[in-house]
Amino acid sequence: MTPPQLVVHRDKELMAQAAAARLITRIVDAQAARGHASVVLTGGRNGNGLLAALAAAPARDAVDWSRLDLWWGDERFLPEGDPERNVTQAREALLDAVGLDPARVHAMPASDGPYGEDVDEAAAAYAAELAAAAGPEDHGPVPSFDVLMLGVGPDTHVASLFPELPAVRETERTVVGVHGAPKPPPVRISLTLPAIRAAREVWLLAAGEDKAEAAAIALSGAGEIQAPAAGAYGRSRTLWLLDAAAASRLPRALYPPASA
């Protein structure tokens, strides 16, 4: 596992803008090299902040949106169109403003979809969709995502993998149903750590004072069961994108020069 890279930006707005610019470049390079790209989105304030910055980015349409596959790292298991669903918020922040191919937008099932309230069956269906999209060059039943983004929770959770709960302990399945999540709503669908680690690059987003302790814990050698963010790493790159407030409790040796 390559050690994580850290980039610290002055504040959360600049972090979102810089991360959006970085994502545009990463997608453009992947599409130039392979004709398509795949990205995993995350919910929450930092994830949606990045999408909003991407929607406003001058270079936004350097991306060929019609050849971008979008997946989700987790989803709140609510009815289709519920404003609390990550896909609803992503549509509002960016997706409805760009020319995506609907067949390439892989939203996680809703609680009023074909699987009804059975979140475990819905999770298994998403795992099957991932497996169907994986190719011989991929590492297991998940596509080699170019970038998988994760917001970091104040308790060090990522996606819907919460400290000590069963989902973070999963070592076989790629997608699981989550019951009793401490962050509402309690029922969710989440990629597991094995699925996250199939990504070429994993980017963790942490902005705000309320993430400072989580960043310090996750980056100081904590175990992945107690600190799920510590277990989120990519095959070729793990990048923490922070603002100065979220980086404020990092050991000095870990703290790179803040951006201009």
Ligand SMILES: O=C(O)[C@H](O)[C@@H](O)[C@H](O)[C@H](O)COP(=O)(O)O
């Ligand atoms: O469904 C969710 O809530 C998110 O996917 C979750 O994993 C989020 O990314 C973190 O909780 C950070 O959220 P904030 O950026 O709002 O702190």
